[in-house]
Amino acid sequence: MSAQRALRSDAKRNVEALVESARTHFAESGVDAPARAIADTAGVGVGTLYRHFPQRSDLVIAVFQHEVDACAGAAPELAATLPPADALVAWLRRYTDFLGTKKGLGKALHSGDPAFEALPEYFLANLRPALESLLVAAEAAGEIRSGVNAKDFLYAIANLSVPVVDDASGGGNDMVGLLIDGLRHTARS
Amino acid sequence: MSAQRALRSDAKRNVEALVESARTHFAESGVDAPARAIADTAGVGVGTLYRHFPQRSDLVIAVFQHEVDACAGAAPELAATLPPADALVAWLRRYTDFLGTKKGLGKALHSGDPAFEALPEYFLANLRPALESLLVAAEAAGEIRSGVNAKDFLYAIANLSVPVVDDASGGGNDMVGLLIDGLRHTARS
Amino acid sequence: MSAQRALRSDAKRNVEALVESARTHFAESGVDAPARAIADTAGVGVGTLYRHFPQRSDLVIAVFQHEVDACAGAAPELAATLPPADALVAWLRRYTDFLGTKKGLGKALHSGDPAFEALPEYFLANLRPALESLLVAAEAAGEIRSGVNAKDFLYAIANLSVPVVDDASGGGNDMVGLLIDGLRHTARS
Amino acid sequence: MSAQRALRSDAKRNVEALVESARTHFAESGVDAPARAIADTAGVGVGTLYRHFPQRSDLVIAVFQHEVDACAGAAPELAATLPPADALVAWLRRYTDFLGTKKGLGKALHSGDPAFEALPEYFLANLRPALESLLVAAEAAGEIRSGVNAKDFLYAIANLSVPVVDDASGGGNDMVGLLIDGLRHTARS
DNA sequence: AATGAATGAGCTTTCATTCAT
DNA sequence: CATGAATGAAAGCTCATTCAT
Incomplete structure (x- = not known):
């Protein structure tokens, strides 16, 4: 045995x-x-x-899911060791790192190969709950504004953090930072 | 001869x-x-x-510059045949089309190859004036709000129009449309 | 134990x-x-x-010998259950089936690999007696002509039943049938 | 040019x-x-x-046709330099050599690949006339028996000259020799 | 003794790049 | 200057064979 x-x-x-x-x-x-x-x-x-x-797609899928799992898995860990708002910020950094890696997969994901069809769903099914739990905790602690939609937020950051045109002055990530700051400073809005 | x-x-x-x-x-x-x-x-x-x-990079550069030239060149043409705000909108559509094509070049542009270093500058040097001329005309006509920064607008649209994560509900391009609508409807703000 | x-x-x-x-x-x-x-x-x-x-040749040899054994072993079985001439005919069909299978081994057998040297001898040592016993019985019963040499017959059928050039009109196997018919119908020659 | x-x-x-x-x-x-x-x-x-x-089949076909062409082409050459019966015999030797080479192609030819479908026809279309011309000449000279069918003869030799079971005493080719001798010695039959 | 995971040589095939014409 | 045949490195993939379990 x-x-x-x-x-x-x-x-x-x-x-x-x-x-x-x-x-x-x-x-x-x-x-x-x-x-x-x-x-x-x-x-x-x-x-x-x-x-x-x-198949190569088997490997691509495995990598993607592995990444999603790791990113989603970071949420409870961060929640357990940091104050709610800090945990949220830390996880969003983690998420943008993941998006950076995912850039390479982009073309494959949109290639129309049916093998990849399930991936967007997998992405959402795992990351939305992860983000939601952090948002709820931060809201409950009064550290961020309420009413933020996890799914929209996930997509918004994805779009903001993968700049096509490199702004020499550093656009993309700064906007993410801005977004996060906005969340915090409007806690009482 | x-x-x-x-x-x-x-x-x-x-x-x-x-x-x-x-x-x-x-x-x-x-x-x-x-x-x-x-x-x-x-x-x-x-x-x-x-x-x-x-070199392959010579061809990539030629294509990129050709695209930028064509896009920039469309500005005066549109300005000559349409009302200021319509010309602006039409050009922005033209610009998003260009961005779509450019997606394929993305990886190459960020490959670190020094041959591509000059391209972002070329991009900005040609497209910023093109957009600026249209913005100024539309502002002068009172058709859009004033104070829009051409460079920021260029980048913002670039980021918005190339979604990494496909939002089934449409995200990216709709946001571009929204942005444009926003420009027009807040003309008097 | x-x-x-x-x-x-x-x-x-x-x-x-x-x-x-x-x-x-x-x-x-x-x-x-x-x-x-x-x-x-x-x-x-x-x-x-x-x-x-x-070695792969070990397996090839085992298969070949297994086939030869099975074919040779069919002779006494057929002799025990059919009239002499019918048993002979039935066995010859069995033999041509064997030859068909053996076609796949052909290239290996003629590859010059010393491992295969003993196989022709094995072939003859087992199949000649098998055919001979059937021929003798049929001759003794007066059902076929006499004087047929078992070895020559074995080879003749082998050659006839494995056509290299496909005759659309069906050459090979028909000639085997003809040969067999010839045996029977000239019993009194 | x-x-x-x-x-x-x-x-x-x-x-x-x-x-x-x-x-x-x-x-x-x-x-x-x-x-x-x-x-x-x-x-x-x-x-x-x-x-x-x-495609590999392209090469196989080219080789096959090249071989057929060479073999067929030998007929007029031999006819021009040797007495009719000698030319015939010499060509039949040439033909058996060709068959020996063709053995390697056998499996491919019978693989069912549609690319090979035309080859048997090519074989016959070229070699039958070649043999026929030699047979006619030899018959006309009274050196061989008449009434020999070229196509049947082509197939018969093919079958005889590609022994599946190697007769140590030399079966195959000897039988071809015998066949040829038979042709000559029965010239007056 | 049986298993099947691992290895890596070897094969097919593609394609960037060169260069004779 | 243009052409496209030739080259051969490189990559995907298979499978015979070994060996740890």
């Missing part, structure tokens, strides 16, 4: 290493990153990559 | 065909579109492509 | 399943059929295949 | 080298011979192989 588990844990470690490696390569070179490079970074042979992710 | 001129005009025609072909392919398949495909669509051999654009 | 026997019978079952599976795959896809497919069809892991047949 | 021809002649030389190389490799290793090996032997890059023969 334990012997079987040992084999599985090896395989599991490989899968995790592959997803982590793919995440890095996707962020740097887009989703067309060479399979060999991904396998090398993960410390496995290409065959192992193909065993676990026969 | 005339033979040389004929040759030059041939070459010029080839260059134009190549830029136009590249524009189409970049928009459809990104900047990694096969050189052969670009050459074929342009009706020339690949050798000709490489003669005029030894 | 009984545990060991049980183990052995398991192993034996695996070997048989592998040979049977290999026979099928060889017939369909040639001797280069994927090891994984053979193992899967046999219901075992690839490791088991390699344990019992370290 | 001549410049263009020069380029074409290079390309033509490459095509010929590729067909010749493929013929050799197909004969030795079957039609699955590595593309790289074929290209190397031909002294060209793999890309050149794929330029001229995008």
Whole structure:
């Protein structure tokens, strides 16, 4: 029994290493990153990559979901260690980081490949509750204004934080900062 | 002499065909579109492509500048044929179309390749005056609110019109429409 | 002790399943059929295949001998249940079936690999006596002509039944039928 | 004009080298011979192989037709330099050599790939007239028996000369020899 | 003894780039 | 100047074979 588990844990470690490696390569070179490079970074042979992710879309999906999970998972952790408003701010930073990584996946996600159809739903299903819990807590503490819609907020930040035209003076993230500040300073509005 | 001129005009025609072909392919398949495909669509051999654009970045830059020129050039044309506010709206639509095409170039532009460093400046140097002239005319006519900063507006629309996360309810472009409507309806603010 | 026997019978079952599976795959896809497919069809892991047949040639030989054995073994069975001439005809059909399967092995057998050197001898050592017994019985019963050489007959049918050039009018097998008919109808020659 | 021809002649030389190389490799290793090996032997890059023969079947067909052409083309040459019966015999030897090479193509030809459908017809359309001309001449000279059907003879030799079971005592080709001898010695039958 | 995960060589195929014509 | 044939590096993917469990 334990012997079987040992084999599985090896395989599991490989899968995790592959997803982590793919995440890095996707962020740097887009989703067309060479399979060999991904396998090398993960410390496995290409065959192992193909065993676990026969289609490239399988790997893209795994990375995306892994990212969403990690981002959503950060919410309760932050809520447990920071005051409500700080937790919210910290999580929004975390979320914008995630969006930065996701940029590489963009083209693939909109490629029309049916394999990716479920991803937007997955995105919303996991991140909306995560943000909502933080918003509610901050509202309850009177630290931010009330009535903020989690879904709209999620999209608004997504749009603001992925500038197409690089403003040398630093547009995008500053606007996110502004948005966050706005939330806090209008707590009594 | 005339033979040389004929040759030059041939070459010029080839260059134009190549830029136009590249524009189409970049928009459809990104900047990694096969050189052969670009050459074929342009009706020339690949050798000709490489003669005029030894580096792929040369072609990317040419396409980008061509697009910026075309977009900027539309401003006076529209100003000449439409009432100020309509000209402004029409040009903003033209600008969002340009942004859509430019999406494909995004990754290349942010690749860190020094060849692309000058492009943001080129973008601003050409489009800001174009927008400014339209804004000034519309303001002068009392058709829109005053005090709109051309540069900020350019960036804001860029960010709004290229949604990373597809909001099923439409988000991005609707916000652009909203922005434009806002300009007009607050003319007297 | 009984545990060991049980183990052995398991192993034996695996070997048989592998040979049977290999026979099928060889017939369909040639001797280069994927090891994984053979193992899967046999219901075992690839490791088991390699344990019992370290070299591919080991498996090819096993299949060939298995086929020869089965074909040779059919002779006494048929002789016991059919009149001599019918048994002969039935066995010849069985033999041509075998030849059909063997086609897939052909290239391997003639590859010059020393592992296969003994196979022609095995072929003859088993099938000649099988055919001879049937011929003798039929001759003795006066149902076929006498003086037919078993070895020559074996080869003649082999050559006739594996047409290289497809005659649309059906050459090969019809000629085998003709040969058999000839045997019977010239019983008194 | 001549410049263009020069380029074409290079390309033509490459095509010929590729067909010749493929013929050799197909004969030795079957039609699955590595593309790289074929290209190397031909002294060209793999890309050149794929330029001229995008599909493997294209190459197989080219080799087959090249072989048929060469074999058919040998008939008039032999007829011009040898007495009718000798020319016939010499050509039949040439034909059996061709059949030997063709063995490697066999599996591909019967694979059901529609690309190969036209080949049997090509085979017959070229080789039947070649053989017929030689038979007629030999008959006219009274050197062989008359009434031999070229198509049947073509198939008969094909079947006889490609033994599936290697007769150590040399079956196949001897039977062809016998057949030929039979033709000659029954000239007056 | 059986399993199947892992490996990596090897194959097909594509395509950027060069260069002879 | 234009052409497009040729090149060969690079990448995806498969599968024979090994070996830890």
